Amino acid sequence: MLRAPAPQQVMILFVKITIEELSKKGKTYKWEKHHCDKCQRDMWGHGFVMRYFAEALDGVYLKRYRCPDCSTVVTTRPETHWNSIRSAILTIYRALKSKLTGLWPPGFPRQRGLHWLKRFIDLAKMENQNNLSWFLTFCFAKQLRFFT
């Protein structure tokens, strides 16, 4: 009888690295070893994935790891960027902060800013926060994701 393969879990490992460094070094960047959180054993390299960020014209390669025991796959991501968002957290924070206390930063793409603002306001409403500027700073300081 055929058995379905165990569901493969994909997790994200946030690492201290800059987009600039990744762009410059590409696949030659020396990634640190990573242990499986479940099994505590060394994970094996599992190739790379290309991801695009606002700070680089071309895609950058991010390392993946796979646990030989439980098959968990981990994809790395710079800690400066939330999952599935191309812009840096700091960029988003600065743009929203600027708008909430006045205007968008000069030359900032308004369309993108409005999209972020709407999502931030949705979160603030869900959390019953009326002081948006304070709430934004609070989330940023506590390293909480301020939109989903």
Ligand SMILES: [Zn+2]
């Ligand atoms: Zn494992």
